[in-house]
Amino acid sequence: MAKDLLFEIGAEEIPAGFMPNILGQLKQLAETKLNDAHLPFESIATYGTPRRLALIVKGLTDTSAEISERHKGPSASIAYDADGNATKAAIGFARGKGLDVADLVVEDGYIYAETKTAGVPAKDIVTDMLPQLITGLNFPKSMHWGNLDAKFVRPVRWLVALLDEEVIPVEFATVKSGNVTRGHRFLGADEITIKNAASYVDTLKENFVMVDQDARRELISKQLHDIAASKNASIVWDDDLLEEINYLVEWPTALCGGFEES
Known part of the structure; x- marks a missing residue:
């Protein structure tokens, strides 16, 4: 699951x-x-x-997934003697891979160990x-x-x-x-x-934290454009400033300030 x-x-x-x-x-x-x-x-x-x-x-x-691996060892001529008995080289290689010598396979003149690691x-x-x-x-x-x-x-x-x-x-x-x-x-x-x-x-x-930075950025942009439209104004846009503000707040609330004409 x-x-x-x-x-x-x-x-x-x-x-x-x-x-x-x-x-x-x-x-x-x-x-x-x-x-x-x-x-x-x-x-x-x-x-x-x-x-x-x-x-x-x-x-x-x-x-995790079960891992199957194939490990190349020494050449067959080194791994086995003239009578076909495993040498110390083959025994050591098999032991290092957690296998019995009988589990080794020979291909293309070399011995190989095939291992599986459980998930x-x-x-x-x-x-x-x-x-x-x-x-x-x-x-x-x-x-x-x-x-x-x-x-x-x-x-x-x-x-x-x-x-x-x-x-x-x-x-x-x-x-x-x-x-x-x-x-x-x-x-x-x-x-x-x-x-x-x-x-x-x-x-x-629900606790006034908008943790998704992409959603915050989008909301900040929307709030700014809505305010600008309501004031019949245009925004002097600054992407770097928007990115900085995005990581200064957890719950964006755009405001428009003003000064008395006097």
């Missing part, structure tokens, strides 16, 4: 200019590690606001992977805090790690993972329980 993975790193406000690169790194790193572990998935996405980095992997299989449960794979995602990210500047040796772009304050509804144990800088996140600093709840990975985006939205 396919499962969804959620991993959220909650932190103090991350510089807006760092965010696009960090989210790209997080996605690429997770994708690489899952592929290396031969754990299939349907889709992978990263989301980010000033206070959080989030990874959502949908459709993870229960276990690994998804939970075990992601339990090992998630801490590596934290330490594998690179930032233009990192911080130490307290008396800890750990470093990150900003101090880490909470972690959410769920495989469907099951909490995956992760610890970084004395912070342990759970299923509790935080809403908007002023509009949302201080603590929010995430029931399962699939409900993450909607649960945060």
